[in-house]
Amino acid sequence: MKDTLKHKGLRQKLVKVLVDKGITSELVLEAIANIPRHLFMDSSFLDHAYQDKAFPIAADQTISQPYTVAFQTELMQICKGDKVLEIGTGSGYQTAVLCELGAKVYSIERQHELFKITSKFLPKLNYRAKKLVFGDGYKGLPELAPFKSIIVTAGAPFVPKPLLSQLEIGGRLVIPVGDKVQVMTLFVRTGLKQFDKTEFGEFKFVPLLENKN
Incomplete structure (x- = not known):
């Protein structure tokens, strides 16, 4: 698993693309610059690893477009030590970004x-989530709630109520909502049953799978 000067140079070009697209958080950009995205991808896509595109990974899933990762992460407003829940571990790339920012990451993969x-790969790169769970993202992790922020990395046809209930007061849920095309949506918990909702335009994600058993 090599990360060369060439890869680092390509990441700097990617960061410039993200800045041009409107990403402003220096911490998020620094995390993208530090993480060897090519190592998270199938070897047949290595030449494309630092393009701002999504690519297929195992189990008919995708590694998200870097802009989408940066956009969602910026909305979370993470501070070091924040307790964060990620719904959809996927390749682990978003997990790595959260770890780079110093978050205490709990992540669920269906x-x-x-x-x-x-779960075997992330520790090899020294990205250590607090807990990686095989389970149903729609349910969250009630036994470990509340969370400072929750990120959903797949398209949800509706907003799962358990995720809203697992936010602390002032906490932020970033979730793409919709069927074929999703609207990136931010919920900020302002009270026991009060949430501020803001929408940020259309994105396209693979669907968030539910445990039908």
Whole structure:
């Protein structure tokens, strides 16, 4: 697993692309600049690792477009030490970004194949989540709530109520909502049953899978 000067140079170009697209958080940009995205991808896509595009990974899932990762992460407004829940571990790339920012990351993955791969892979890069869980993202992790922020990395046809209930007061849920196309949506918990909702335009994600058993 090599991370060369060439890769680092390509990441700097990617960061410039993200700045041009409107990403302003220096901490988020620094995290993107530090993480070897090529190592999270199938070898057949290595030449494209630092393009601002999504690419296929195992289990018919994708590694998200860097702009989408940066955009969602910026909305979370993470501070070092924040307790964060990620719904959809996937390749682990978003997990790594959260770890780079100093968050205490709890992450759920529904696809067992991906869960096995990523839970072994992330520690090899020294990205250590507090807990990686194989389970149903719609349910969250009530036993470990509340969370400072929650990020959903797949398209949800509706907003799961358990996730809203697992936010602390002042906490932020970033979730793409919709069927074929999703609207990036931010919920900020302002009281026991009060939430401020803001929408940020359309994105396209793979669907958030529910445990039907």
